[in-house]
Amino acid sequence: MTNDPFAPLIGQQQAIELLTQAVKQNRVAPAYLFVGPDGVGRSLAARCFIELLFSHDVETKLSASLHNRLLQGNHPDVLWVEPTYQYQGQRLTAKEAAEKGVKRKAPPVIRLEQIRQITEFLGRPPLEASRNVVVLEQAETMAEAAANALLKTLEEPGKATLILIAPTPDAVLPTLVSRCQRIPFYRLDGESLAKVLTQSGHGEVLQNQALLSIAAGSPGSAIASYEQLQAIPPELLEAVKKAPASYRQALELAKAIDKDLDTEAQLxxxxxxxxxxxxxxxxxxxxxxLEKARKSLLCYAQPRLVWECTLLSLYQQCQ
Structure with a gap:
């Protein structure tokens, strides 16, 4: 394997330089805030940074074993926290909820119980590395109680480094931001975007202009959009690409969208x-x-009615 843990991260040279120098100069901050759009490599950068941190320890050598353990999320000194849904007494991540077929009406959040789990995790010394590391995905989803509880942890993190991942500093409680070193991430240029998509086996996305426009320089968004596109029934997708030929067809198409797609897919x-x-x-x-339709769906209007109005309008405008 390569001796550069950051090799998989493309198009984020400033972030790589800041994090690499922190380790080389032994000036690793107690907390970092990785800020930037979704899907541009913030989570990957966190994993690369942890690998660099741990491989820099005298006790730990950079190896395929360390790389794989971090990739699989089973290193004893790393705690990765994601927003969760509350379902039948269980906390489920978005992936777990999707696998169980749980209907999701409200977005997932980082809960107070998860912050308590972080406190408990940091209450013990690291087992293999020189420090514990906690990563909070979508830190902006913390409710105020959870954020205040995390603040106490940031004030006395012990032998630990915390990484908060969020879209902007404004999305996180200011008192948390003030205790973190900011690491900026940016949207990728066309060449870097194409490189990431090609290397990850998603080169076909480059042929779809609508998906690239949605992605706006975010490989993760491009891949997520492509996967969402594949999940929509092909006959439904072909139907919505054309303006309805009649009022009846508009109403039937609205019914099909409401029946076949959940709210997230409709958005x-x-x-x-x-x-x-x-x-x-x-x-x-x-x-x-369509923008009116989005706002109506976000306000929990009846989806079938929203699509009926939208598609009837489309039929009228395209006559």
Missing amino acids: WLVDYLQQFYWHKWYRLSIIQQ
């Missing part, structure tokens, strides 16, 4: 259709109508 479909229709017709009124 994604709005994004996709905005990009697809713009490149097809270049009509602002259609994009605005």
Whole structure:
């Protein structure tokens, strides 16, 4: 394997330099805030940084074993925290909820109980490395009680480093931000985006202009959009790519969307259709109508009714 843990991270040279120098100069901060858009490598950077930290220890040598353990999430000195849903007395991550087929109405959050778990984890000394490391994905989802509890931990982290991942500093409690060293992440340029997609086996995404527009320089968003696109029934996808030919067809299509797609998928479909229709017709009124649909769906309006209004409007505008 390569001797550079950051080799898989593309297009984030500033972040790599800041983190590498911190380790080389033995000036690792107690807490970091990785800020930037979703899907540009913040979580990957956290994993690479931990690998560099642990491989820099006298007791630990950079090896395929360390790399694989971090990749699989089973290193005893690393705690990775994700937002969760509360379901039948259990906390489920978004992935676990999807696997169980749990219907999700509200977004997942980082809960107070999870912050208590962090406190308990940091209450013991590291077992193999020179420090414990905690990573909080989507730190912006912490409720105020959870954020205040985390603040106490940040004030006395002990032999530990915490990494908070969020889209912007404004999305996190200011008192937390003030205790973290900020590491910025940026959207990728076209060349870097293409490189990531090609290397990850998603080169076909480069042929879909609507997906690239949705991604806006985020490989993770591009891949997630591609996977979402594959999950939509092909006949439904082909139907929504065209303007309805009649009132009846508009109503039937709205019924099919409501039946086949959950709210999350419908919101994604709005994004996709905005990009697809713009490149097809270049009509602002259609994009605005879809934006109204998004706001209505986010306000928990009846999805079938939202799509009926949207598709009837589309039929009228394309006559």
